[in-house]
Amino acid sequence: MTMTNPNDDMLDDLFAQARGVDPTPSNDLMTRVLTDADAVQPKPVVRPDTRPGFWVRLVDAVGGWPAVSGLAAATIAGLWVGVAPPASVSDLTATLIGDEVSISLFSTELMLDEGVFSDG
Amino acid sequence: MNASPDPFAGAPDEALLVAYANGDGQAARVLTRRLLPRVLAQATRMLGVPAEAEDVAQDAMMRLWKVAPDWRQGEAQVTTWLYRVVANLCTDRLRKRRGVSLDQVAEPLDATPSVTAQMQTQARMTALSEALAQLPERQAQAVSLRHLEGLSNPQIAQIMDISVRSVESLTARGKRALADIMAGRKAELGYDDDEPE
Numbered sequence: 001m002t003m004t005n006p007n008d009d010m011l012d013d014l015f016a017q018a019r020g021v022d023p024t025p026s027n028d029l030m031t032r033v034l035t036d037a038d039a040v041q042p043k044p045v046v047r048p049d050t051r052p053g054f055w056v057r058l059v060d061a062v063g064g065w066p067a068v069s070g071l072a073a074a075t076i077a078g079l080w081v082g083v084a085p086p087a088s089v090s091d092l093t094a095t096l097i098g099d100e101v102s103i104s105l106f107s108t109e110l111m112l113d114e115g116v117f118s119d120g
Numbered sequence: 121m122n123a124s125p126d127p128f129a130g131a132p133d134e135a136l137l138v139a140y141a142n143g144d145g146q147a148a149r150v151l152t153r154r155l156l157p158r159v160l161a162q163a164t165r166m167l168g169v170p171a172e173a174e175d176v177a178q179d180a181m182m183r184l185w186k187v188a189p190d191w192r193q194g195e196a197q198v199t200t201w202l203y204r205v206v207a208n209l210c211t212d213r214l215r216k217r218r219g220v221s222l223d224q225v226a227e228p229l230d231a232t233p234s235v236t237a238q239m240q241t242q243a244r245m246t247a248l249s250e251a252l253a254q255l256p257e258r259q260a261q262a263v264s265l266r267h268l269e270g271l272s273n274p275q276i277a278q279i280m281d282i283s284v285r286s287v288e289s290l291t292a293r294g295k296r297a298l299a300d301i302m303a304g305r306k307a308e309l310g311y312d313d314d315e316p317e
Contacts, residue, residue, distance in 0.1 A: 007300070007302065007306075010302060010309075013311070014302070017241060018245060018248060018268045019267075019268060019269075021161065021164055021165050023161060025156045029156070029178065034148060034152055036182045037140070037148035040182070040185045041148065041188075044143035
């Protein structure tokens with residue numbers, strides 16, 4: 001007759017019974033878990049309409065802001081040439097059009113006449 | 121029982137979790153089907169009360185969903201992580217339960233065999249859960265993972281983030297304490313004299 005610790009036997013039996021407990025999740029629990037999953041799931045990143053506006057696309061089309069600054073400089077230079085053409089351009093214009101108009105933007109005579117520069 | 125095929129068959133849980141974090145709705149269903157039964161079983165074995173176990177299972181799964189975006193692949197397995205979370209949630213509940221009789225909350229585990237046998241099984245599971253509640257938390261976790269889940273000591277060491285030697289010590293002390301606690305309830309639980317059922 002071998003004697004074993006009866007408490008251990010009881011415990012081992014209880015453990016075995018507990019391991020046999022294998023509940024099937026109810027539909028209600030499945031629904032609760034999936035509802036939670038849906039509620040906290042990171043949503044796919046929905047990009048807003050990131051198509052750039054007209055001006056941005058225009059700037060991009062000409063090559064970005066460096067190109068725009070170059071264009072602006074060229075425009076001002078063109079305007080300048082139009083308003084106060086160098087002598088060679090003036091001659092050409094006179095040849096083609098037959099007349100020549102010259103405007104001096106900084107006429108010292110005019111300024112002196114108006115007293116812009118005071119004597120002394 | 122599962123009629124719908126698993127479109128992610130063969131994919132590891134960790135990959136599914138990443139898919140879930142990336143917005144894949146189907147991944148959550150597959151993960152739930154795979155993991156929830158195990159999570160619920162662990163909680164039921166530790167707590168002995170199905171309703172409480174369901175709450176813990178839902179809570180554990182919610183924590184999984186929330187950790188998904190920060191999940192670092194290769195560092196841990198989802199199942200290992202869940203064992204730890206469920207064990208912690210259960211010992212939290214067991215601690216709050218100390219001194220409170222489970223008689224008011226106990227309910228049948230299932231509606232299968234005879235009512236008498238069912239009630240006795242329920243009484244035993246409740247008694248085991250009450251005894252676990254009296255152990256220090258780490259002992260209760262180690263004992264439940266070893267003897268209720270049937271995990272190996274290295275697995276438990278990984279789950280509890282301790283050494284195998286510590287697991288052995290915790291389970292040995294825990295089991296001894298559990299036996300002492302349960303000794304006084306032998307007759308009540310149908311273990312008359314030396315004859316385990």
